[in-house]
Amino acid sequence: MNDVPVIQIGNLHKSYExxxxxxxxxxxxxxxxxxxExxxxxxxxGCxxxxxxxxxxxxxxxxxxxxHFKGEEVTKPGRKIVMLFQDYGLLPWRTVLKNVELGLENTDLSSDQRREKALxxxxxxxxxxxxxxFPSQLSGGMQQRVxxxxxxxxxxxxxxxxxxxxxLDTFTRYFLQDELLKIQKQAETTVILVTHDIDESIYLADRVVIMGSNPGQIIREVPIDTYKPRDRSGDDFQHFRKLILNEFELIHSKPSIEFNI
Known part of the structure; x- marks a missing residue:
């Protein structure tokens, strides 16, 4: 893993009206x-x-x-940073192959090259x-893989x-988490995953960024430096699970103040 940051975020603040x-x-x-990473x-x-x-x-x-992305300020969407949503976003009138080819259509690739890459x-x-x-002929897990x-x-x-x-249901979610690990290793893509599932974060991440709320801010970063794929029932996994759970208890607890007069 390269130590040079591909994404750098500095002193970021964001408000809504x-x-x-x-x-x-x-x-x-x-x-x-x-x-x-x-x-x-x-x-x-809401955080x-x-x-x-x-x-x-x-x-x-x-x-x-x-x-900054590779030293350039991010001001608009680009092809080198891609968002994957929970609702899949597949076009129902296009086949699996044509859905995957969609992002390649406004490029210099020929139709044969687009098909080869999609395959x-x-x-x-x-x-x-x-x-x-077609998407309607696939399960939710298959649609997400597309x-x-x-x-x-x-x-x-x-x-x-x-x-x-x-x-997704638990078993499909576990299967796709394993698939993501294999794909990420093969493609060497940087992955930034938003989740509220502690176990998912421990299973997939090299580093867990814990956020508090009102307003949202980074409370702690937890490196997960054990091997992948991880044993969900193992001692290391349970150690990180307890550590993160304790962190959330600290975030949301309200300390009492006692006055001795």
Missing amino acids: NKGKSEQVLKDINLNIRKG TIAILGKS GKSTLLNLIGGFLTTDTGQI YYLNMVGLDDRLDR AIARALAIEPDVLLMDEPFGA
Whole structure:
């Protein structure tokens, strides 16, 4: 893993207008992310996780502070940072193959080259036998794999994932988490994952970024330096699980103040 940051976030603040008042969503976010690293941004609903992801992707602009990608300031969406959403975003009238080819159509690639690249990534996610199926003919897990293949076919440097497995059943979610580990290792893509699932963050990430709320801010970064794939029942896994749970208890506890007179 390269130690040079591919994403640099410095002194970032973000607010929204609500009923004529400014509400701060993110406060003083500072974070460096290395090439090939998988980062999990973990926090409760409303802490600004998705806002941060949209800022990294260039879909929103900062109030103050900056985000740099490979040394260049992020001011708009680009092909090298791709967002993968929970709802898959597949076009129902296009086949699996044509959905994956979608992001390649406004490029210099020929139709044969587009097909070859789409096939490569569909094979990577294990769907090369579903090329002519339509999204309605696929399970939710398969649809998500098509969405992953479509994102990877663009060959981004950074893949942003906003609760990508949240709508799936437990067994499908575990399967896709394993698939993501294999794909990320093979493609060497930097992954930034937003989640509220502690176990998912420990299983997938090289580093867990814990966020507090009101306003959203980074409370702690936890390196997960054990081997992958990880044993969900192992002592190391339980150690990190307890550590992170304790951190959330500290974040949300209200200390009492006693006066001795």
